[in-house]
Amino acid sequence: MKRWKILIVDDERVMRESMAAWLREDGYDVDAAASGREALDRVRETDYAICFVDLKMPPGMDGIETMLELRKIRPDAAVIIITAYATVDTAITAMKEGAQEYIVKPCSPEEISLLVQRILKVKNLQRENLILRKKLTRQYEFQDIISKNREMHEIFELIRRVGPMRSTVLIQGESGTGKEMVARAIHACGNGGNRPFVAVSCAALAETLLESEMFGHERGAFTGAVARKRGKFELADGGTIFLDEIGEISPKLQMDLLRVLQERKFFRVGGTEEVEVEVRVIAATKVDLQEAVRAGRFRDDLYYRLNVITMEVPPLRERKEDIPLLVRHEVERLSLELGKEVTDVTEGALRLLMDLDWPGNVRELENALERAIVTASGRVLSEENFSFLAREAAAAGPGATGASGWTPPSNATLQDVERQVIEATLRGTGGNIKEASIILGIDRSTLYDKIRRYNIPRVPGAEAEHEPVPKG
Amino acid sequence: MGSIDVLPIGRVDEGALRAVEARVAARFGLPVRRLPPLPEPDDAWDAGRGQHDSSAILQRVLASRRPDAVRVLGVTEADLFIPMLTFVFGQAQLAGVAAVVSLARLRQEFYGLPPIPEVLAERAVTEAFHELGHTFGLVHCSDSRCAASLSTHIQQLNQKRAEFCRSCSTLLEGSVRAAADSEAPASLEERS
Numbered sequence A: 001m002k003r004w005k006i007l008i009v010d011d012e013r014v015m016r017e018s019m020a021a022w023l024r025e026d027g028y029d030v031d032a033a034a035s036g037r038e039a040l041d042r043v044r045e046t047d048y049a050i051c052f053v054d055l056k057m058p059p060g061m062d063g064i065e066t067m068l069e070l071r072k073i074r075p076d077a078a079v080i081i082i083t084a085y086a087t088v089d090t091a092i093t094a095m096k097e098g099a100q101e102y103i104v105k106p107c108s109p110e111e112i113s114l115l116v117q118r119i120l121k122v123k124n125l126q127r128e129n130l131i132l133r134k135k136l137t138r139q140y141e142f143q144d145i146i147s148k149n150r151e152m153h154e155i156f157e158l159i160r161r162v163g164p165m166r167s168t169v170l171i172q173g174e175s176g177t178g179k180e181m182v183a184r185a186i187h188a189c190g191n192g193g194n195r196p197f198v199a200v201s202c203a204a205l206a207e208t209l210l211e212s213e214m215f216g217h218e219r220g221a222f223t224g225a226v227a228r229k230r231g232k233f234e235l236a237d238g239g240t241i242f243l244d245e246i247g248e249i250s251p252k253l254q255m256d257l258l259r260v261l262q263e264r265k266f267f268r269v270g271g272t273e274e275v276e277v278e279v280r281v282i283a284a285t286k287v288d289l290q291e292a293v294r295a296g297r298f299r300d301d302l303y304y305r306l307n308v309i310t311m312e313v314p315p316l317r318e319r320k321e322d323i324p325l326l327v328r329h330e331v332e333r334l335s336l337e338l339g340k341e342v343t344d345v346t347e348g349a350l351r352l353l354m355d356l357d358w359p360g361n362v363r364e365l366e367n368a369l370e371r372a373i374v375t376a377s378g379r380v381l382s383e384e385n386f387s388f389l390a391r392e393a394a395a396a397g398p399g400a401t402g403a404s405g406w407t408p409p410s411n412a413t414l415q416d417v418e419r420q421v422i423e424a425t426l427r428g429t430g431g432n433i434k435e436a437s438i439i440l441g442i443d444r445s446t447l448y449d450k451i452r453r454y455n456i457p458r459v460p461g462a463e464a465e466h467e468p469v470p471k472g
Numbered sequence B: 001m002g003s004i005d006v007l008p009i010g011r012v013d014e015g016a017l018r019a020v021e022a023r024v025a026a027r028f029g030l031p032v033r034r035l036p037p038l039p040e041p042d043d044a045w046d047a048g049r050g051q052h053d054s055s056a057i058l059q060r061v062l063a064s065r066r067p068d069a070v071r072v073l074g075v076t077e078a079d080l081f082i083p084m085l086t087f088v089f090g091q092a093q094l095a096g097v098a099a100v101v102s103l104a105r106l107r108q109e110f111y112g113l114p115p116i117p118e119v120l121a122e123r124a125v126t127e128a129f130h131e132l133g134h135t136f137g138l139v140h141c142s143d144s145r146c147a148a149s150l151s152t153h154i155q156q157l158n159q160k161r162a163e164f165c166r167s168c169s170t171l172l173e174g175s176v177r178a179a180a181d182s183e184a185p186a187s188l189e190e191r192s
Helices: A013-024 A037-043 A063-073 A085-096 A109-140 A150-161 A179-189 A207-213 A251-263 A289-294 A300-306 A320-338 A346-355 A361-375 A383-396 A414-430 A433-440 A443-456 B015-026 B054-063 B115-136 B154-159 B167-179
Strands: A007-008 A029-033 A049-052 A077-082 A101-104 A169-172 A197-201 A240-244 A265-267 A274-276 A280-283 A309-312 B003-009 B031-035 B051-053 B069-078 B088-091 B097-103
Touching: A007 A037, A013 A029, A013 A049, A013 B088, A029 A037, A029 A361, A037 A049, A037 A063, A049 A063, A049 A109, A063 A077, A063 A085, A063 A207, A063 A346, A077 A085, A077 A109, A085 A101, A101 A109, A109 B088, A150 A179, A169 A179, A179 A197, A179 A240, A179 A280, A197 A207, A207 A251, A251 A265, A251 A300, A265 A346, A289 A300, A320 A346, A320 A361, A346 A383, A361 A383, A414 A433, A433 A443, B003 B015, B003 B054, B015 B031, B015 B069, B015 B115, B051 B054, B054 B069, B054 B088, B054 B097, B069 B167, B088 B115, B097 B115, B115 B154
Parallel strands: A007 A029, A007 A049, A049 A077, A077 A101, A169 A280, A169 A309, A197 A240, A240 A280, B003 B031, B003 B069, B069 B097
Antiparallel strands: A265 A274, B088 B097
């Protein structure tokens, strides 16, 4: 939880210092200012949750004037006017001018303690609400894709044009470039705000599970199908279905998907009744689908159905000019979400971040910033806060080129590479799944699926703990 | 090894003082030394409030600190206030060296009840732990039974035990060890 800051403004030294000391014993960060002018200087630098302002201060800038100016700079700060009994009328005037409370001095320790607790409780709720709203809007706001890169701006323009249409869109780009964000932006531009957006990661599930996940199943369709279940296509009816890693689906599913795209109809697994849906399909892939078609791994008719409108999201290393923008935006967002007061990044740290290739793209940059913010003790992130990037690169050896310091072996398949990365990460975390999932930028269930699929022992080097996932 | 000094300010209940000395020595693991009493704190008297200014008394306690003392705890019968508040049970320098405890509102008599010396002694020990805890860097604890929790009235103080919760104990032990190992601060003005 955030440590709240409190400011005491009083021209009487004993008053402000004893009050500040008393509140510090309660664990708050407390500053004191001897005049309205000093208070304004402090408020410009620091985000105070509560400002106690003595009503009676020397002419030039009394309590009311101080409060009015404070509120211009920090409208969210709660101002509590401190007054003597004789000036209660003025305090009431102060409340009309925007003070949140007034207290008549001297007041009981209980009164002041409860007052501070009550205000901060509301502040905590407001802060939680803000974070939740940000999280929600983050899913739907087009503005959250941050870029001044020319290619990205062409994509923005395309999103605006194709958003309102129902055309199928294929988004290509490396892992972590923000393909799902683009898909959500297309959905949002298509007035889809109140309609469902359903994302399916085709790589995370085995074929049989994916089929049931996409199309649903009837009761008794297979062992464990104890009730009818609606699939993602039905859930997305009227909205958008986002099929991530479309290049990973099996030939059987490719055929089923082709039929849905052509006829907008399908059967639930084990079902005999056709289900009709009105769904916009947005697919994404990090592999070259055209190449997969040439190699016979992907149906050409499905490829042409998907490839109505194509968007190619460039990797972060090709739009390094976006790194400062992304860093600023992410520092602001993550600090709020994590309850930290990190406000900026030094020039040196920014240069370091811009020098890296970021093979994991924006997601990897976000993870690095989150790690730096979580472990930071100051308000500004310096190169030292990113020293783990250099350590990781050094640990990966001289072939390392990216932020995660890893270069794929030349003759490996994508699956080989993925297995090796997961094994290496698990070795590094001593088999800690949670930590490994954070490093890899995937959720734990996805990691468990991959561990099962590749039959990776929990601690590589030991015997496998998991049964291989049955194919087909 | 540096000591925790107990400084009576004016005439102070001897039973309460002895209880504080014995229990502070046992809990903080440092020798406790009684300093000669200061005179009654008349210069800290505020006729308008009918109470004594806690900050003024704390300054006197700080000024009485001996160089070989790790902490100094003033104990007074005077009813204390800080300008903002109607009263305080005590006051301390957070992560500093001086603290003061008032027995005035710890007495049953203050609430119109017959005196019980054992109750006074137990409350005095709890408050001494609380204020000394502040000097070792503890802030108010959310566990209402912990000596470091905030008491804004006597009922809250009665709920507390003269002991710290596990979390505060851990923090306290580290700070006490560090304070005992280090040289006494050169300047007495640094936290004033």
